[in-house]
Amino acid sequence: xxxxxxxDEQYRSAAAEFGRAxxxxxxxxxxxxxxxxxxLQDIHLALWRSFALFDGRCSLRTWVYRVAHNAAASHVLQRxxxxxxxxxxxxxxxxxxDATDIEAEAGSRQVLERLTQxxxxxxxPDAQVMLLYLEDLDAAAIAEITxxxxxxxxxxxxxxxxxxxxxxSEGWRHG
Amino acid sequence: xxxxxxNDIKQLWLGQETANVGFTLEELRHRxxxxxRRVRNRNLREYLAAAFVVPVFAFYIWFFPNPxxxxxxxxxxxxxxxxxxQLHRRGSARKPPLEASLLxxxxxxxxxxxxxxxxxxxxxxxxLAPLVPGLALTLFGVYRQSGRSNALMLTxxxxxxxxxxxWLLNRWGxxxxxxxxxxxxxxxxxxxxxx
Numbered sequence: 578x579x580x581x582x583x584x585d586e587q588y589r590s591a592a593a594e595f596g597r598a599x600x601x602x603x604x605x606x607x608x609x610x611x612x613x614x615x616x617l618q619d620i621h622l623a624l625w626r627s628f629a630l631f632d633g634r635c636s637l638r639t640w641v642y643r644v645a646h647n648a649a650a651s652h653v654l655q656r657x658x659x660x661x662x663x664x665x666x667x668x669x670x671x672x673x674x675d676a677t678d679i680e681a682e683a684g685s686r687q688v689l690e691r692l693t694q695x696x697x698x699x700x701x702p703d704a705q706v707m708l709l710y711l712e713d714l715d716a717a718a719i720a721e722i723t724x725x726x727x728x729x730x731x732x733x734x735x736x737x738x739x740x741x742x743x744x745x746s747e748g749w750r751h752g
Numbered sequence: 753x754x755x756x757x758x759n760d761i762k763q764l765w766l767g768q769e770t771a772n773v774g775f776t777l778e779e780l781r782h783r784x785x786x787x788x789r790r791v792r793n794r795n796l797r798e799y800l801a802a803a804f805v806v807p808v809f810a811f812y813i814w815f816f817p818n819p820x821x822x823x824x825x826x827x828x829x830x831x832x833x834x835x836x837x838q839l840h841r842r843g844s845a846r847k848p849p850l851e852a853s854l855l856x857x858x859x860x861x862x863x864x865x866x867x868x869x870x871x872x873x874x875x876x877x878x879x880l881a882p883l884v885p886g887l888a889l890t891l892f893g894v895y896r897q898s899g900r901s902n903a904l905m906l907t908x909x910x911x912x913x914x915x916x917x918x919w920l921l922n923r924w925g926x927x928x929x930x931x932x933x934x935x936x937x938x939x940x941x942x943x944x945x946x947x
Contacts, residue, residue, distance in 0.1 A: 600770045647860045711765040724856030
């Protein structure tokens with residue numbers, strides 16, 4: 578067990594470094610702003626509690642994302658019990674994107690909103706892979722956090738890139 | 753063709769406006785305590801319900817003339833005490849342990865689903881079934897005592913229906929969770945085959 582003050586210090590430092598990423602994770606997980614704030618607090622709570630066990634077995638970044646994504650996954654599981662919502666996987670998403678590029682004329686705010694909605698609809702682990710890819714983590718880091726093999730992550734990332742390219746054309750940047 | 757737009761989206765994602773919400777340690781400790789209090793209160797409600805049931809059925813033992821109803825009341829009390837013991841024993845298992853938050857996401861997800869599935873599968877056995885023999889015997893005693901009564905038959909039918917519906921819903925929920933666990937396990941074994 579880590580000494581309490583060390584646990585507090587480690588949490589403060591991690592929250593300062595990854596706070597914005599945790600906020601984006603909460604946004605990609607929960608649509609309701611009030612529940613989202615509670616979720617964000619739960620993620621921070623899980624992180625603070627986790628530092629009682631931090632032993633450097635992996636990098637701080639992997640530790641933070643692992644704890645945070647598990648807390649978010651727990652939230653989704655509990656939320657689905659109360660309010661079941663249809664979830665989809667990457668494959669189904671790719672098929673839906675076949676139609677047309679409806680975002681061509683959209684502004685960046687709308688694109689961001691649409692992207693966030695898509696992430697919230699994705700099943701685990703596809704949602705987490707997409708979120709971690711968007712956070713600019715490489716395949717090896719994503720594999721370590723999700724437990725997927727590096728090959729499986731690479732395949733998913735490739736499909737995500739293709740999907741994003743197809744779904745969101747360059748038009749939005751001028752919108 | 754593929755790289756540029758997806759990188760632009762990545763930049764858009766990373767550059768989105770965030771409030772940089774921070775929480776003080778005091779706020780986090782307060783939330784931690786709030787969660788513990790919620791679990792304590794939930795357990796307390798269950799214990800209070802038991803504290804109500806036990807004296808009522810103890811009174812029935814003294815009050816009912818029929819030995820079947822007396823025996824049924826004894827069984828209800830024993831069943832209630834068993835449920836309370838189970839609640840106490842399982843209280844700590846209602847939340848994933850701290851160590852679980854450090855697992856990789858796939859394993860964490862699988863274990864969480866399994867935990868929920870097992871809770872649904874077993875709740876019938878430890879939360880409902882222990883009360884069934886006592887209630888059945890008491891109702892049978894009432895039936896023997898008062899003769900055929902439509903109201904009593906309706907009560908029995910309703911009780912059977914509620915128990916059966918609860919059991920079926922739990923079984924259905926557990927089966928759904930089991931399918932999701934199997935899908936995750938399939939994904940893991942496919943990965944092993946590929947690597």
